[in-house]
Amino acid sequence: DTGVSQDPRHKITKRGQNVTFRCDPISEHNRLYWYRQTLGQGPEFLTYFQNEAQLEKSRLLSDRFSAERPKGSFSTLEIQRTEQGDSAMYLCASSLASGTGKEDTQYFGPGTRLTVL
Amino acid sequence: AQSVAQPEDQVNVAEGNPLTVKCTYSVSGNPYLFWYVQYPNRGLQFLLKYITGDNLVKGSYGFEAEFNKSQTSFHLKKPSALVSDSALYFCAVRDLGGNKLVFGAGTILRVKS
Numbered sequence: 551d552t553g554v555s556q557d558p559r560h561k562i563t564k565r566g567q568n569v570t571f572r573c574d575p576i577s578e579h580n581r582l583y584w585y586r587q588t589l590g591q592g593p594e595f596l597t598y599f600q601n602e603a604q605l606e607k608s609r610l611l612s613d614r615f616s617a618e619r620p621k622g623s624f625s626t627l628e629i630q631r632t633e634q635g636d637s638a639m640y641l642c643a644s645s646l647a648s649g650t651g652k653e654d655t656q657y658f659g660p661g662t663r664l665t666v667l
Numbered sequence: 668a669q670s671v672a673q674p675e676d677q678v679n680v681a682e683g684n685p686l687t688v689k690c691t692y693s694v695s696g697n698p699y700l701f702w703y704v705q706y707p708n709r710g711l712q713f714l715l716k717y718i719t720g721d722n723l724v725k726g727s728y729g730f731e732a733e734f735n736k737s738q739t740s741f742h743l744k745k746p747s748a749l750v751s752d753s754a755l756y757f758c759a760v761r762d763l764g765g766n767k768l769v770f771g772a773g774t775i776l777r778v779k780s
Contacts, residue, residue, distance in 0.1 A: 554710070581766065592757050592770030593711070606767065641710055647766075653699065653718045656768060658710040 552576070554659035556642050562665045563632055570628045571662045575644030582625050583643040583656060584617055586610070593641055599625060600647065632666045639663050669694045669760045673771035680748045682780045688743040690758030690771060699761035700741040701768065702732055704754045711757065717741060728752070748778045 555574045563569050575582050581600050585593035596615070597607045601622040611617075614632075619625040629636055640663075643656040670693045680686045692698055699718055703711040715726025722734045732743045743756060755775055759768040 556710075583767065585768075590772070592759070592773050593768075595762075595767035595769070598766060608767075643711075653716075654766075655701070655713055655716060657713060658703070660710040663708070 554642055554644050554657055556640075556659040556662050558662060559660060560663050560665075562667065564667050565634060566631055568628065568630045569632060569664065570626055571640055571642075571664075572624060572626050573642030573644075573659060574624045575642070576646075576657060579644035579646045579657075580622070581645045581647050581654070581656075582619055583645075584625070584627050585641040585643065587639040587641055587661070588637075596627075629664075632664075634666045637664055637666045669698075669762050669769045671758050671760050671769055671771040673756075673758055673774045675774050676772075677775040677777065679777045679779065682750050682778050683747050686745050686748040686752070686776065686778070688756050688758075688774045688776060690741045690743065691739050692741060692758075692760050693739065694760055694763065696763055698741075700732075700734065701759040701761070702726065702730070702741075702743050703757045703759065703770075705757065705773075706754050714743070714756075748776075750778050750780050752776060753778045 557572045583598040584596040587593040599619040614630045617627045639661045641661045643658045645654040645656045672691045701716045702714040717724050717734045725731045755773050757773050758771045
């Protein structure tokens with residue numbers, strides 16, 4: 551049973567460039583989440599999918615951010631026209647929903663650290 | 668809205684001594700509470716969760732947490748700390764309106780030999 555994987559692990563880009571991150575969840579997990587973590591803070595929710603449907607988006611997620619999960623398996627998070635304030639660790643998590651889904655455990659990947667110069 | 672507070676930025680403990688990392692929460696309704704640990708430049712690892720039932724929850728690596736409804740607390744504990752327990756610990760609560768986790772700011776645990 552492999553865990554959640556994320557690619558790349560590190561990304562350095564210049565301000566104004568577009569970047570895309572990939573997350574591969576634990577196989578058969580139907581829920582996938584994206585969080586952002588800045589230094590000294592806990593992760594903050596960005597968005598989540600159940601299968602291929604994007605069910606919730608945070609107000610933190612500006613129009614420059616878009617996420618997809620086209621076949622209900624892997625997901626991508628794209629940031630357009632990056633800004634220095636986008637520098638953070640981007641974490642992906644997955645879970646297997648059961649019952650109401652409130653009880654399920656989210657398992658996190660190693661994260662993608664983005665540095666915008 | 669749900670929220671979590673971790674009142675200590677850092678906890679220092681000697682190896683072999685018991686440790687406690689504090690967490691208090693604010694939710695409307697029944698809370699779903701989680702503890703995660705993060706090592707440097709790594710993602711979060713799940714330790715344990717409280718959903719319902721016994722107030723003492725046992726988790727990975729010898730950790731346990733005590734749910735106290737009257738004090739709205741969910742403190743993480745371990746009877747005997749190891750140097751390898753040194754890491755960043757996060758308490759989280761499930762948002763009742765959806766499925767996201769709301770995290771505290773984290774507590775650095777330093778265990779000295």
